[in-house]
Every structure is written in C-alpha cells, then in structure tokens.
C-alpha cells in the first residue's frame with residue numbers, strides 16, 4: 001500500500017495543514033459545493049457542465065475536484081495528468097486551464113491511475129490546500145465537486161470554508177433520493193445554504209423512435225424539493241451524448257451547446273446566479289484577538305434586511321472589553337456580556353452530555369474572565385479561547401440567537 005501523505009509529485013508549498021482563510025482566497029466571490037449522497041449519480045458531470053454554463057453567462061469559473069479519492073474531472077475535461085502542475089515562485093499551484101475553466105484535481109498530483117490512499121483528516125487538509133494553496137486569481141464562482149457521501153470531507157468543507165451554498169444532485173430513483181435527503185440534512189445541520197436540487201438522468205428519449213422512457217422513474221427530486229422546501233433547479237435527461245462527450249473530454253455544454261441538456265444547464269446556471277445575487281452575506285472565516293481587536297470579523301450593517309435570516313450573523317463587534325455584540329441578518333442586535341457567554345458553554349466539560357446537568361459551577365468563574373481569541377467554525381458557529389484556559393465549547397449561531405432571546409426575556413421579567 002502506498003499513501004500520498006507525501007506525494008511522489010511536486011506538492012504546493014502551502015502546507016496541507018493550513019486552513020483556508022479569507023486572506024488566502026480574496027478574489028473568489030462564491031464557493032459552491034456540488035454534492036450527492038449516492039455515488040455515480042452524475043455529480044462530476046453536473047459540476048463540469050454547470051461550470052461551463054456559468055462561464056457562458058460571462059462568469060469566471062474554477063473547479064476543485066474535491067473527490068480526492070476518486071478524481072474524475074480531468075478526464076471529463078480532457079486535462080492531461082501525466083505532468084506535475086506548474087507552481088508560482090511563492091509555492092502556489094497554478095491551476096490547469098481547459099475550456100476557459102481553471103481546474104485543480106488530486107489526479108494532477110498523483111496521476112489518473114495512481115489511487116490516492118489518504119486517511120480522513122488528510123483528505124480535509126488536501127482540500128483546504130486545493131482552495132487556499134492555488135493561484136486562482138479573480139473568480140466569480142469556484143465549484144467544488146464533492147466525493148459521494150455525508151462523511152468527513154463534506155463536514156470539513158462545511159466547517160472550514162465560507163460556502164455560498166451546496167447543490168444536491170440526485171437521480172429519481174428511491175435509493176438515490178433517500179441518500180441525497182440524508183446529505184441535504186447534514187448540510188442543513190451545519191448551516192450550509194441549500195441552493196437547490198438537480199434531478200439527473202430523468203427521461204431517456206430514444207434516438208430512433210423518439211419515445212420517452214423514465215428509466216430511473218420521474219420527478220422524485222422535484223417531490224423532495226417540495227417536501228424539504230428547497231429550490232428545484234432542474235431535471236436533466238438521461239442522454240447518451242453526455243456519456244460519450246464526457247468520456248472524450250468534451251463536456252456536452254461545450255460540445256453541443258444547443259442540445260436539450262445544454263439548455264437545462266443554462267437555465268440552472270441562470271437560476272443559481274439570480275439566487276446568489278440575493279444570497280445571504282457570508283462572513284469570511286476569522287481568528288479574532290479580543291484585546292487588540294486584531295482580525296475582527298467586521299460589521300456589515302448594510303447587509304441587514306427585515307426578511308433576512310435570524311440565524312445568520314452579519315457582524316461581530318467588541319463593543320467594550322466586556323461586551324460582544326452580534327448583528328443578525330434580520331437587523332436584530334444582541335449584546336452579550338462575555339462572562340455570561342463563558343457560563344453558557346455547552347461543552348462536555350460544562351454540561352453532562354446524557355442528563356444535560358450543568359457541571360460548571362458559576363462560582364468558579366472569575367468576574368473578569370474574557371476571551372483571548374474568538375474563531376469562526378464554518379458557517380454555523382464560533383468558538384472561544386477563554387482567559388481561564390477553557391476552549392472546548394462550540395457556540396452555534398442557533399444557540400447564540402436563542403441565548404440572546406432568553407437574556408432579553410429575563411431582563412423583561414426582572415423589570
């Protein structure tokens with residue numbers, strides 16, 4: 001067995017250990033993940049063709065083949081993988097350029113036939129490197145083609161990158177829908193915006209007699225989008241030309257721009273662009289030193305709107321040394337006393353997991369306890385490094401909003 005923890009080929013200087021930070025990807029407007037639950041439903045095909053359809057709308061687009069263990073994007077785009085990627089003098093990987101798309105894939109480091117054998121945590125680290133350690137330049141959209149499943153890679157992404165959202169690909173088959181639904185819930189749990197569902201391989205039209213057959217049944221994706229109240233982006237036909245053009249490195253959107261498939265991709269791309277135009281503002285990842293205010297995440301008052309989300313923060317502010325203010329997208333502001341936040345820690349050391357019994361004795365927490373650092377956790381939480389050495393609590397945005405509401409209710413009761 002070989003492991004690619006240390007690749008035979010040249011690896012970018014950017015350490016795979018380093019997490020993606022806002023400063024390291026300043027030119028990327030939207031990162032969109034394309035996921036599925038089940039393998040083989042056409043996720044990579046959709047990633048490539050969606051990227052091309054976005055490009056045809058005038059966008060600058062890149063793709064990360066985040067299917068680190070089974071990279072297939074270079075093959076679909078006709079990118080040679082027998083040469084190592086070029087590097088910038090400061091050690092960043094230069095993406096391959098094909099059909100106008102910038103592309104990075106594990107296959108460019110290991111070769112197509114050289115399987116990457118990586119343990120879960122390493123997969124996450126390589127993924128971070130593929131986003132943060134690449135010279136992307138300015139991009140409107142960076143598409144991440146995820147591996148199938150709802151495991152480590154998906155969570156790593158959700159937790160370490162400011163995703164604008166995820167597109168879920170499914171076939172109309174019951175088994176694929178069931179797994180896609182599970183994947184979708186996982187993303188919802190970690191507060192990743194679900195941009196919508198694409199049903200792939202819906203109807204096959206016989207090229208000889210013109211008869212339509214729903215080989216994998218019909219409409220399940222649309223049904224699921226209604227049940228879960230997420231947008232339905234479109235249904236792609238089961239199209240033999242998708243297979244041949246994909247196998248030959250000429251994706252259908254580039255090769256047959258007037259085909260039914262290409263037209264559906266164009267309408268999906270348009271729907272996504274419109275949706276992202278109005279998308280909730282995503283704060284960039286941050287590591288914020290409390291005392292010096294260095295790395296403060298920002299306060300985007302202009303992004304507040306009455307119909308905005310109650311659970312999406314658009315600002316964090318050190319109002320004074322004892323007060324952390326959070327501004328929510330719906331315009332509401334919560335001011336938290338930092339000691340109250342320390343006392344509200346829900347980690348296993350502070351709350352007994354099974355019974356919910358409080359283990360933390362407030363008397364043991366000094367009145368001057370304060371954060372040393374506050375760090376973002378994906379798009380769904382923050383974590384604190386406290387002056388008393390405690391640092392294991394994760395405060396989800398849901399919990400923080402509820403905490404603010406509780407505090408407000410208590411102060412009304414006390415009046």
Ligand SMILES: Nc1ncnc2c1ncn2[C@@H]1O[C@H](COP(=O)(O)OP(=O)(O)OP(=O)(O)O)[C@@H](O)[C@H]1O
Nearest residue numbers: 039040041042043044045201237238239242243246
């Ligand atoms: N709409 C379609 N019509 C016909 N064939 C399709 C369609 N979409 C994808 N395919 C074919 O299905 C196969 C699997 O597609 P693809 O590799 O994109 O799936 P995937 O979900 O990314 O797979 P994996 O789980 O291995 O990452 C490919 O041969 C591809 O050409």
